[in-house]
Amino acid sequence: MIATLDYMSVAIFALTGALVASRAQLDIIGFFFVACLTAVGGGTIRDLLLNRDPVFWLADPTYLGIACIAALIVFFTAHLFESRYRLILWLDAAALAVAVAAGVSVAIAMDQSAPIVLVMGVATGTLGGLMRDVVCNELPLVLKQGELYVTAAFAGAGAALITPLATPHSLAPIIACIATCFALRAGSLAFGWRLPVYKPRPPKS
Template identity: 65%
Template sequence: MTLLALLDYTAVLVFALTGALVASRAQLDIVGFAFLASLTGLGGGTLRDLLLDRTPIWITDPAYLAITCGAAVLVFFTAHLLESRYQAIVWLDAAALAVAVPAGAGIALSLGQPAPIILVMGITTGCAGGLMRDVVANEVPLVLKQGELYVTCALAGSAALAIAHAAGLTPSIAALTCALATLALRAGSIAFGWRLPVYKPRPPKV
């Protein structure tokens, strides 16, 4: 198994767990669990593949669907054991982001795409699935929470991968650099309240 495939499998699994946890908060049935888990786990990778003119990963390898549905079943029977499902969602989502971003950026890099496309594909793979999950579940998307570092983390991680590759580092080291940069920023935002400045309206000048 290649490094990029391993990253994709891991990202799909962890994002699927967050989707199933959101389904548990919404008190859905097992089909709802499987739907949200699959949407979250596969949404970002599917959009990435369509934009790059590739067959979506779960069509070429149905094992991805088995992973998302397995995650849904696992959470359906164990979610009640968690003290705070929201905190579990937030931290699992951070871990998934740190894996999905190097997967998306790495695939774009392997296809010979230029730096701007590498950045966009890292962001798309890392953010689109969670955005779809939250919109469908009628929750405020983590991606859009006021000032919170999320898309910024994906952008920084993708840039780190591109820079590491340009510096001649191996694909494994470049992917690790990307993952660490993404996770460090996202964890800092969650644990320490790191934020970007937000727009504040001012009274018009007379």
């Protein structure tokens, strides 16, 4: 299950990385680099923090191959999409939900405490996209004002921890994590769900 989730998140995140590379008008090597960075960035940080040896894509380089194939596909098809940014947002939402579930699953499998499970879920889901946006000089999605991004990741990881209290089914935490995370992120994109943001008070006269 962990490998399946990693494969899914790598493939989808690689597509978002390649689409961002197309917006930046990079060459094919740039596409490969950004796609791979986005695809494995969060999982790499997760594995390093958990001292998981070897890091998942070093143990199985197929992950890099999947990311490169995704980059190649986007390199030749990105021009077909009228609104690439909108596509990036929705693909990123799907990748976020799956990657959070992958991070949570790894941490739980290693018998980590609840706070560590939460952090690993959020880190796996958000850090690859953060690296992508910083490298390509895009406004990081994780920092967009008030949007449910890190909040969605945190809620998904929390749902995975709470679900076993209601049902013993082994897949229930993963399903709950993906559904909760994607629902919140999709709601933010489709309906404008937001968290209140800090607004400084005007100085007293």
